[in-house]
Amino acid sequence: MPAPRLMYTRRIRFASVYARSIWSMRAAHPRLERGEGRSKDTEARLNADRSIGEPTMKTQEAIAQHFGLMYQTAAANLDGLTQEQSLMHPSPGGNCANWILGHLTNVQNGVMGLIGEKPVWESGQLTRAGFDPISGAANAIEWNTMRERFLGSKDRCLAAISGLSDRALAESVPHPFGGTTSRAELLHLLAFHQTYHVGQLALSRRIAGLEGAVKGPGQVQKV
Incomplete structure (x- = not known):
């Protein structure tokens, strides 16, 4: 049996000879290198192979899918969470679920305007989800109505995004942090x-003593 080093050396030599032979064939047959002389069946197979793995999802579909997953996960994380539980704060700091959903609703109102839809929920209570945390029941946003309005906007949101034209997605819009960006880029953001x-609402569930709603592969899913 040849020594390991000798076997390795033979493999290197074989690979080198094989590579040189391939390049020699290409040099000898430039028409084949350019793809000339191939049958129609061969060309069709090569084109089909090139198309494998190429993205086919449109921008509208990708954005709608992202928002769809967001709504789906929100519904799972909000399931069973009460008004009282929505006011429980993480320790040593952080916002409660009442503030988080209020902030989400505020921003989703902006999303709906960006895609030509009516707001999720127009309520003065949403101003409580500003820079300061919601610290007690007196400052809380009405939980059940807010949750219902937020989750209930899913179909309108996804349909409006899917119906946007390429021109509308390319249009310049104000960026929240200054300057401008395209509508598509802002929607992705x-x-x-x-x-x-x-995702923060998952922590709110655990603080409230509820089971985690989003499971891994092989586990029973709530989403």
Whole structure:
């Protein structure tokens, strides 16, 4: 049996010879290198192979899918959470679910305007979800109505996003932090923002003593 080093050396030599032979064939047959002389069936197979893995999802579909997952996860994390539980704060700091959902609703109102839809919920109570935390029942936002309005806006939101034209997505709109951006880029940013805060509601569930709603592969899913 050849020594390991000798076997390795032979493999290297074989690979080198094989590579040189391939390049020699290409040099000898430039028409094949350019793709000339191939049958129609061969060309069709090559084109089909090139198309494998190429993205086919439109921008509208991608944005709608992101918002759809956000709504789906929000519904799971909000399931069974009461007004009283929505006021429980994490320790040593952080916002309660009442503030988080109020903030989500405020921002989603902006999203709806960006896609030509009516707001999720127009209420003066939403001003309580500003820079200061909601610290007690007296300052709380009416939980059941807010949750119902937020989750109830899903179909309108996704339909409006899916119906946007490419021109509308490319239009320049004001950026929240100054300057301008395209409508598509801003929607991507807002979808991320909403999903980030929806994830915080999972912590609110655990603080309230509820089971986590979003499970891993192989577990029973609530979403």
